[in-house]
Amino acid sequence: MELKPSTSKTEYSKRVYALVRRIPKGRVMTYGLIASHIGPPQGTDIYAYERIGPRWVGYAMRSCPDDVPWHRVVNAEGRISVRPGLGPHLQKSLLEDEGVVFDLAGRIDLDSFGWAPDDTNS
DNA sequence: GGCATGACAAAGG
DNA sequence: CCCTTTGCCATGC
Numbered sequence: 001m002e003l004k005p006s007t008s009k010t011e012y013s014k015r016v017y018a019l020v021r022r023i024p025k026g027r028v029m030t031y032g033l034i035a036s037h038i039g040p041p042q043g044t045d046i047y048a049y050e051r052i053g054p055r056w057v058g059y060a061m062r063s064c065p066d067d068v069p070w071h072r073v074v075n076a077e078g079r080i081s082v083r084p085g086l087g088p089h090l091q092k093s094l095l096e097d098e099g100v101v102f103d104l105a106g107r108i109d110l111d112s113f114g115w116a117p118d119d120t121n122s
Numbered sequence: 123g124g125c126a127t128g129a130c131a132a133a134g135g
Numbered sequence: 136c137c138c139t140t141t142g143c144c145a146t147g148c
Binding site: 031052074081 | 129131
Binding site for chain 3: 013044045048051052055056059060062063105
């Protein structure tokens, strides 16, 4: 897939959406994992990317299309990130409906529910 | 076209 | 466990 220099950021967002759509039901992905799997856009300092990559994913998800299962994206601690205007309640409910279990601290066991594109056990 | 802000993460207090 | 700082770009006003 080509990456036009002038629209690399937009393409990047598309990649994020595409990847998030691939997350199986009942599994979750972290921002950092998404970022590292997609890789930095052309001309991006990869060292800087390792620090801000996850953040870019967050920017992209901020205005997610309706067909993107945004609730399957959680932060590195397995915690739900609060969306502007919405409390964590909705996202938690959506995930629990899919069988995702939260521990007493309200965190997801990424070791069990975390998913990667190359996860054969999808 | 400048200024403030932020779905993150890791480290430090 | 909670709060603060730093990294650094896209987005919104």
